[in-house]
Amino acid sequence: MATVAYEHVSKRFGETVALVDFSLEIADGEFITVLGPSGCGKSTLLRLTAGLERLSAGTICVGGGRIDDLSPSERNVAMVFQNYALYPHMTVRRNIEFPLRMRRLARGERRRQAEQAAALLELSDYLERRPAELSGGQRQRVALARALVRQPALFLMDEPLSNLDARLRAGVRQYIRDVQRRLHVTTLYVTHDQTEAMTLGDRIVVMQRGRIQQVDAPVAIYERPANTFVAGFIGSPPMNLLPSVYSDGVLDIGGQRLPAPPGLRDRLTRQTRELTIGIRPEAFVPTLPDMTRALIAVPHAATMEITGAETLVRGHVGPCEVTMRLGGVRREIPDRLATSLDQAHVFGDTGERLTP
Ligand SMILES: Nc1ncnc2c1ncn2[C@@H]1O[C@H](COP(=O)(O)OP(=O)(O)OP(=O)(O)O)[C@@H](O)[C@H]1O
Ligand SMILES: [Mg+2]
Numbered sequence: 001m002a003t004v005a006y007e008h009v010s011k012r013f014g015e016t017v018a019l020v021d022f023s024l025e026i027a028d029g030e031f032i033t034v035l036g037p038s039g040c041g042k043s044t045l046l047r048l049t050a051g052l053e054r055l056s057a058g059t060i061c062v063g064g065g066r067i068d069d070l071s072p073s074e075r076n077v078a079m080v081f082q083n084y085a086l087y088p089h090m091t092v093r094r095n096i097e098f099p100l101r102m103r104r105l106a107r108g109e110r111r112r113q114a115e116q117a118a119a120l121l122e123l124s125d126y127l128e129r130r131p132a133e134l135s136g137g138q139r140q141r142v143a144l145a146r147a148l149v150r151q152p153a154l155f156l157m158d159e160p161l162s163n164l165d166a167r168l169r170a171g172v173r174q175y176i177r178d179v180q181r182r183l184h185v186t187t188l189y190v191t192h193d194q195t196e197a198m199t200l201g202d203r204i205v206v207m208q209r210g211r212i213q214q215v216d217a218p219v220a221i222y223e224r225p226a227n228t229f230v231a232g233f234i235g236s237p238p239m240n241l242l243p244s245v246y247s248d249g250v251l252d253i254g255g256q257r258l259p260a261p262p263g264l265r266d267r268l269t270r271q272t273r274e275l276t277i278g279i280r281p282e283a284f285v286p287t288l289p290d291m292t293r294a295l296i297a298v299p300h301a302a303t304m305e306i307t308g309a310e311t312l313v314r315g316h317v318g319p320c321e322v323t324m325r326l327g328g329v330r331r332e333i334p335d336r337l338a339t340s341l342d343q344a345h346v347f348g349d350t351g352e353r354l355t356p
Helices: 042-050 092-102 107-120 136-148 166-183 194-200 218-223 228-233 262-267
Strands: 004-013 016-026 031-035 057-062 077-080 154-158 186-191 203-208 211-216 240-247 250-253 256-259 272-279 294-306 310-317 320-327 337-340 345-347
Touching: 004 042, 016 042, 016 057, 016 211, 031 042, 031 194, 042 077, 042 154, 042 186, 077 136, 092 107, 092 136, 107 136, 136 166, 166 194, 186 194, 194 218, 203 218, 203 228, 211 218, 211 228, 228 240, 228 272, 228 345, 240 320, 250 272, 256 294
Parallel strands: 031 186, 031 203, 077 154, 154 186
Antiparallel strands: 004 016, 004 057, 203 211, 240 250, 240 272, 250 256, 272 345, 294 310, 294 337, 310 320
């Protein structure tokens, strides 16, 4: 159990910069999910932490002590990979016992600890099977059990569920969360699945091109994305991002001219600015009590997608396509859908959030 502190960590592979000035403090027992598109540096972050790669700059401390110059085996960190990496010729029992064997623990003690971890992960009935005789979810649990018996200060998980089907994923996800809570082991969990990031993490680190974009609680990331990248990355379907021009207290959004929300005017120093207006699909409703600050989307040539729980309608605000989400099954496309500008997220010309 431990705190983790990254200070100005960077990693280069020749010309490629995989991680840039990464700084983050993680509390003891915290569950951090690391989210971002392919190639943004997620695995690099874990590999640096586990000692599988060397830092180009910066420091990593676990429990207050520097670990970045220690060998992997000295770090007391357990990593679970996407492909589980179980030993195919060993039984589940021997797979789980393996790290204890490496540590030369006595046989009885190995047995006891492996059986305890297996029980925790509901694997007691499978101890004498080999990995090939298990389902994907069970194999994943064996990999977790093997990591658990090491009693690491830190758990590192790199997309551990990506090989599982949707139903299993949901089950094992819940499992990982429960086990992590019970054992209170500080955890870094890499994913590019935003549902996983949102449901598992105490905090989410959103990354792009090796840089942190935002670190916050899941709900805060959803409600107050720090920039247009995070706004467009979190949420499914994603937030609508509409180009807009601000001038003299008025916003022009796709040809609609609306008074800018009061808080926004004070924040804009220049008279005229290009902005991006972000609106979540679920912010649209058939009518609003106060239409003076309303942005109307007319779904001309609109398409509908009905998933059962919701109906997605695509329409336009001027030339911009917008996606709107209505709850439940709708059989007809509404004539028009509106949203209040007070609900909009406003971003500046470099993509930074301007609304409080
Ligand atoms: N050993 C290496 N040599 C050279 N470049 C590397 C090496 N490892 C990673 N990179 C590069 O560093 C960047 C970050 O890679 P990383 O594996 O951390 O991405 P990722 O976020 O885990 O992506 P994914 O979601 O696809 O797994 C990428 O541009 C990648 O090509
Ligand atoms: Mg990766």
